[in-house]
Amino acid sequence: MFKNYFKVAVRNILKHKFFSAINILGMTAGITACLLIILYITDELSYDTFHAKADRIYQAGLHGKIGGQDVRTSNTCPPLANAMATEIPEVEASTRITPRFGKPVLKYEEKVFTEERVFFADSNFFEFFSFRLLEGDVKTALKEPNTVVLTEDMAKKYFGTESPMGKLMVIGDDKKTFKVTGIAANAPSNSHVHFNVLLSSVSNENLKNGIWLNNFMYTYFLLQPNANVEDVNKKYENLVEKYIGPELEKFMGVTIKQMKEQGGAYGYFSTKITDIHLRATTQDSLEPGGNVTYIYFFGGIGAFIILIACINFMNLSTARSAGRAKEVGLRKTLGSLRGQMIGQFLAESVLYSLVAVVLALVACYFLLPAFNLLSGKVMNMQALASPQLVGAIVALVIFVGIVAGSYPAFYLTSFNAVEVLKGKVRAGMKTKGVRSFLVIFQFALSIFLIIFTMVVYQQIQYMQEKNLGIDKNNIIVLQSTGRLGTNKEAFKNALAQQTGVAKLSFTNNNFPGVNNTTVFKSAGSEQDHIMGLYFADHDQMDVMKFEMKEGRYFSKDFPSDTMAIVLNEAAVREFGFEHPLEEEILFNGDDNGVTTKRLKVIGVVKNFNFESFKTEVRPLSIRLTKDSDNLLIRYEGSPKTVVATLEKLWKEHSTNEPLEYSFLDENFDELFRAEQRMGNIFSIFSALAIFIASLGLFALAAFTSEQRTKEIGIRKAMGATVFSLTVLLSKEFTKLVLIAFVPAAAVGWYVSNQWLQSFTYRIPVDPLILVFSGLAAILLAWLTVSYQSIKAARSNPVESLRYE
Incomplete structure (x- = not known):
């Protein structure tokens, strides 16, 4: 019976070549798009599922509210991980990672490069996560100070075919020597963290810092089997009262109770590792995440495309139904049962669908590299070979076939033979x-x-x-000028004299964003306010071209500006200043966190977007520095000419140090x-x-x-x-x-x-x-x-x- 269905279906397809080609082309295009969308959605939903204990791994986050500002961050303090593992019974283990600031220089013999994705990690990193360690011991690779684990790509880059194990590398501006103790497989593409280099956390003295208000690390914990994460969330309060409370009184002069009475808050929350990519509630994840809303959008458009392809088939089927009605009438006259004819129509439709799916798989194979480039992903056809997706493709063939062929199958076969042969069906179809x-x-x-x-x-x-309130165009960002050592000022002076270089400014900030967010008070008030802070020299305003609303920017004519501060309009509103130029800001701790400084407000800059368009411009302050590592270069004319000049001068003033630069508009x-x-x-x-x-x-x-x-x-x-x-x-x-x-x-x-x-x-x-x-x-x-x-x-x- 099925063999007969197939033969008749093939004959009908060949008999109406034009309409068959239209149907197959439309369905092939629709199914190809649907397969690509399925690959995209599957990849997005698969983030971090490769960890063996992914269902029990969580990331701790910090939630604070001070002065009406609500802050949710993934950054936590160094001592949190150990306290959770020892004081919360529901926590089986914990680990920490933190990015190495900037792009450190790595050297091995004559090979010198700056590298991204360099992290400090605790010794249990490879026991906690399921990242593969190809060489080395998972328990000891990051246990000792000044040890480093490289990925496969990094090992080939620096050592070629030579074994890196036990070799020494010089890492960072401070030129510390690290011993290679492990080679890790490259992190999977569907991981929320991708590392090139892992340094042992015991190599960094800052990670031994016991201050709970110092938040810059990413903390993860493993939930005990059968434990409830809500119990962990409740027990965070005990840690806050025990450790945060005394520090709040010491550094900010308020108790936890007083903070809450003022409408403030300070506490922790947990995010499942498989939710970080799509459902994170913070803006400072290790890598830019996805958006679960876009998953719904793409899923919807995939459904739309398949639906449109099915509608094409149904449209042509209903249009041709009057002609097929005679066929139905004759079949019924010759004794065919309705069920047999329904089977025939559905078989023909499923055959269309099957041919389209085969062609779609071929098209998907050739289009996937271009789609990867477009979507910024690394997907392959192997994902379609998983049992779930194979089942989904089979279901797709049957679904599309049945939906597309349902109308002719069930409608045409419902008429009796006499009505059909008298032409009543044709008349009915004219509507x-x-x-x-x-x-x-x-x-x-x-x-x-x-x-x-x-x-x-x-x-x-x-x-x-x-x-934006600034001019982001025609600015080159030159990072890590500190590598020039004593030649740094000479390099700047030489660059300032070059044709095409309009203005130069040192800053410690990496735009977009602000490197430091801290707590301030206004003189005569006990109210705390959160504000972003960065340091810049006297020429920052000329380079960035932001505008002053009132007052002035830092000037070399005023030596006292080292004790001054410039606020943006959002900061003035946050403090509630009516006459900001008459106010002083109390900064809790100087650059080393030792004393309190009184900073005179000398100017108010108009708000400019230094972060995402998804959030309002938040309070920002600028303090004066004469020296920093990031150099902003405003140029005129051809960027290629300026970059060539930059490279030439860098070589003249550096000792085999790599040049690292970017364009500010591209960064934004x-x-x-x-x-x-x-x-x-x-x-x-x-x-x-x-x-x-x-x-x-x-x-x-x-x-x-x-x-x-x-x-x-x-x-x-x-x-x-x-x-x-x-x-x-x-x-x-x-x-x-x-x-x-x-x-x-x-x-x-x-x-x-x-x-x-x-x-x-x-x-x-x-x-x-x-x-x-x-x-x-x-x-x-x-x-x-x-x-x-x-x-x-x-x-x-x-x-x-x-x-x-």
């Missing part, structure tokens, strides 16, 4: 209600995708072009790289969905023209023009697109607004976008239909009247 609904639904989805894609691109363009663009990628992916899949919809409309227009051949011939013989016939054939589809526009515009406007709510600085949804999307859909429909309409209208009326 075209089902086809009209499907076309409306199809184009409603397409219009919605056009609207949302345009909103995403306008928001991204807005973020790129928005006036990184803040919304995820949105850019999302916009690119969304626009490509949206275009694909629209293409599939247009493909179906093209085939439907061809079939409609074919069905109305005799009518066209008569109208042409009666004097109808090509234009009037084209309008006649196109009018019906235009009407359907206009009907589709109304719900699509409403849903598109709502969804776009909801997405924009995640940005503090955002565009409004422009009504012109809605109008443009409707016009684009109509134009698309006209272009799609017009070819077939003009072709039919220009045909010879004699041939048309001979039809049938």
Whole structure:
């Protein structure tokens, strides 16, 4: 029986080559897009699941509220991990990691490079996590001071085919010597932390710091089997009272009780490691995370594309159903049962689906490298070989086949043979209600995708072009000038004299963001306020081009500016100053955290965006420094010329030290790289969905023209023009697109607004976008239909009247 179904299905496909090709092409494109989306979503959901104990590993985070500012951070203090392991019974073990500041220099013999992703890690790192250690002992590789573990890539980079084990490397500006005690496999792409180099935490004296208010580490803990993480969250309070309370009184002059009475808070929370990538509630994860909302968006667009492909098949099936109705009538007359005919129609549909899936897998294989480049991922086809995805693909074949073939299978076979052979089915099909609904639904989805894609691109363009309050363009950021040693000032002076170099400024900050956030008070007040702080020299304002609202910036004419501070407008509002230039700020601890300083407010700078567009500009302060390691270079003219000059001078003033620089505008663009990628992916899949919809409309227009051949011939013989016939054939589809526009515009406007709510600085949804999307859909429909309409209208009326 199934063999017969297959034979008949193949014959029907070959008999109607044009419509079969349209169906298979549309379904192949739809399933290819769906497979790529499945790979993307599977990868996003798989983050950190490779750890053997992922269901019990959590990251501790800090939640504080001071002066009305709510802070949630992944950074915690050095002593937290040990206290959790020893004082909270539900915690089986804990470990810590922290990034090495900046990009340290690594040297082995003549090979010298700066490296990213260098971390300090506790000795139980490889026992706690499931990162593979290829060489070395998991228990001792990071146990001793001045020991280092390299990844495979780093080992090849510095040692080639030579064994690195036991070799000595010089790491950092302080030129400490480290012994290689392990080689680790490269971290999986679906990890929330990727390391190149791991240094033993006992090598860093700062990590032995016992101050609980000093937060800069990432702390992880392993929950005991059958324990509840909520019990851990409750017992954090005991640690806060025992350790944080005394330090608050010592450094800030308030008790925990007083802080709470003032509306403040200080405590810890836990995040499951598998939730960090998509559901983290902090902005300072080790790496930029994903967004679970985008998973829903991509899942939705995948469903839309498959649905549109199925609608194409159903549209053509219903359009051709009158012709197939005679086949049904004859089969019934010859004794075929309804169940057999349903099986025949579904088999034909499943065969279409199976062919499309095979072609889609081939297309996916060739398109995956480009998709990886677009999405910033490292995915491969092996993921599709997992039992779950193989099952999903089989289910997809059956689902698409059944959904796409359901209408002809169940509707046509419901008529009795007499009605069919008398032509009653043909008469019933003239209402075209089902086809009209499907076309409306199809184009409603397409219009919605056009609207949302345009909103995403306008928001991204807005973020790129928005006036930040500074001029981020034409600035080169040169990091780690401290490597020049005593030649640092000579290098700066030589650079300042070069053509194309407009202004130079030293700062300790890495924009975007601010390196330090601390607690301040205003003189005469006991209220604590959280404020960002960075140090810069006298030329910072000229380089960054921010504007003063009142007062002045630091000047070489005022030696007392070493005890001065400049605030932004948000900081003035935070402190509630009416006359800020008459105020003083109390800084709890000088640069070494020893004494309290009184800093005179000498100026207020207009707010500028130094962080993400998703948050409001927060309180910021600037203090004066004459010397720092980061050099900002404002240039004029060609950046290539300036970079060439920079490289030349660096070589002259350094002793085999690597040059490390970046462009400030590119650094800021990184803040919304995820949105850019999302916009690119969304626009490509949206275009694909629209293409599939247009493909179906093209085939439907061809079939409609074919069905109305005799009518066209008569109208042409009666004097109808090509234009009037084209309008006649196109009018019906235009009407359907206009009907589709109304719900699509409403849903598109709502969804776009909801997405924009995640940005503090955002565009409004422009009504012109809605109008443009409707016009684009109509134009698309006209272009799609017009070819077939003009072709039919220009045909010879004699041939048309001979039809049938």
